[in-house]
Amino acid sequence: MDMQDVIDLYTMAPLTFVDVITEKITSETLLTSYNTMRDAGGLIFPVTGTAKILIDGTYYVLDKGKIIHVGPNLNIQRIVANNTKFNYAVIHFKLPDESIAEYPLYNSHFAIEVEDNMKLMNMLQQLIQNYLIRSNLSFLQSKALFLNILEEIILLVKMMDYQYKKxxxxxxxxxxxxxxxxxxxxxxxxxxxxxxxxxxxxxxxxxxxxxxxxxxxxxxxxxxxxxxxxxxxxxxxxxxxxxxxxxxxxxxxxxxxxxxxxxxxxxxxx
The missing domain is CATH 1.10.10.60 (Homeodomain-like)
Incomplete structure (x- = not known):
């Protein structure tokens, strides 16, 4: 996967905020299978714990410092690792049908390495709290926070270069x-x-x-x-x-x- 395609998707594509959800699963939840939203993509953010996630045949280990992009209507199976509770959040967003051919990565799934970034997690928590208010103004503010989160993700992706890896x-x-x-x-x-x-x-x-x-x-x-x-x-x-x-x-x-x-x-x- 070319990181430039990821950057283009999150900076150039006309993505619109839909909602944000949170969920907790435990080690007793050995296996859960479901499909992502039929008409919206998502960004899965781990909050606490670790989970092994199977998406259309590909395994991802999801823990702090990693975000998973999922396209619409993808099958997901989750297995909690290390006998821990796994808390996560998902931001859902849409891409207009007429733009999907231009940004095929939107329908795919892939991991984004962002390390354990406190600023990004604070922005996520602010979005979650703001969205729960359920007012016209708070929804407008949530859309702005979503764009800020995308901007922060792109900045972090760009920083994963040779200089900083050293x-x-x-x-x-x-x-x-x-x-x-x-x-x-x-x-x-x-x-x-x-x-x-x-x-x-x-x-x-x-x-x-x-x-x-x-x-x-x-x-x-x-x-x-x-x-x-x-x-x-x-x-x-x-x-x-x-x-x-x-x-x-x-x-x-x-x-x-x-x-x-x-x-x-x-x-x-x-």
């Missing part, structure tokens, strides 16, 4: 995930991989959609939320366990990111 961001992300509790900074990460800090930030934002500082903060806040819900550790102990030596600074960051102080978050969760 920069193994996945290794850096793995390092951050394993060491965020050690009070590391972006400068420490840049030094670890012998990359100038501004260059690391530029590459990270292009590939992941957020700055390394934002990604590091998100790792720490998500872990602290888990500890607040499931442990009896003090707020100070939790702050230290996620890489914040200053309890007061941790509290400010936590409130900025969640809207609640750590203490109020714990009470709310309980």
């Amino acid at each position: 920069k193994n961001i996945s290794v850096i992300m793995e390092y951050m995930q394993e060491n965020f509790a050690k009070n590391i900074t972006v400068l420490d990460i840049a030094s670890q991989f012998n990359i100038e800090r501004r260059k690391l930030t530029y590459i990270f934002e292009k590939r992941i959609g957020v700055s390394p500082t934002a990604y590091l903060t998100d790792l720490r806040i998500q872990k602290s939320k888990l500890l607040l819900r499931t442990s009896g550790l003090s707020i100070k102990e939790i702050a230290e366990r996620v890489g914040y030596m200053d309890y007061f600074y941790f509290s400010r960051v936590f409130k900025k990111e969640t809207g609640l102080s750590p203490t109020h978050f714990r009470k709310h969760m309980n």
Whole structure:
């Protein structure tokens, strides 16, 4: 498949937004077979979990960092992998009949690699929430969000070139995930991989959609939320366990990111 054809489909074809749906399936759902919409294509976005999907005889492993384009009226069978829950969303869109011959890729199915892009997923969540409002204005806004999502996908596709492939961001992300509790900074990460800090930030934002500082903060806040819900550790102990030596600074960051102080978050969760 020529990526230029994908770019042309999402930038040149007169695609129109139809709707967005979400669904959850579990490991107990061993096999589900259905056809895609008869008169609309779709983009399948994994949200959590992993699934093996069979589309007209072709297997795809669907997890974060991958989107599947499906054309109209294609047979899909799903098998959940790794005994996990699989949550996903599908954006449906149409191409006028008179344009299908010009863009045959619309009727096909293929995978799009976008890595684990937080910006794209945030846009998807915004579209889902906006579409649920069910008003004329929200539908108009949903159509605009759909076009923004296509634009973001194209930007990500274009970035999957040789220059950025050489920069193994996945290794850096793995390092951050394993060491965020050690009070590391972006400068420490840049030094670890012998990359100038501004260059690391530029590459990270292009590939992941957020700055390394934002990604590091998100790792720490998500872990602290888990500890607040499931442990009896003090707020100070939790702050230290996620890489914040200053309890007061941790509290400010936590409130900025969640809207609640750590203490109020714990009470709310309980």
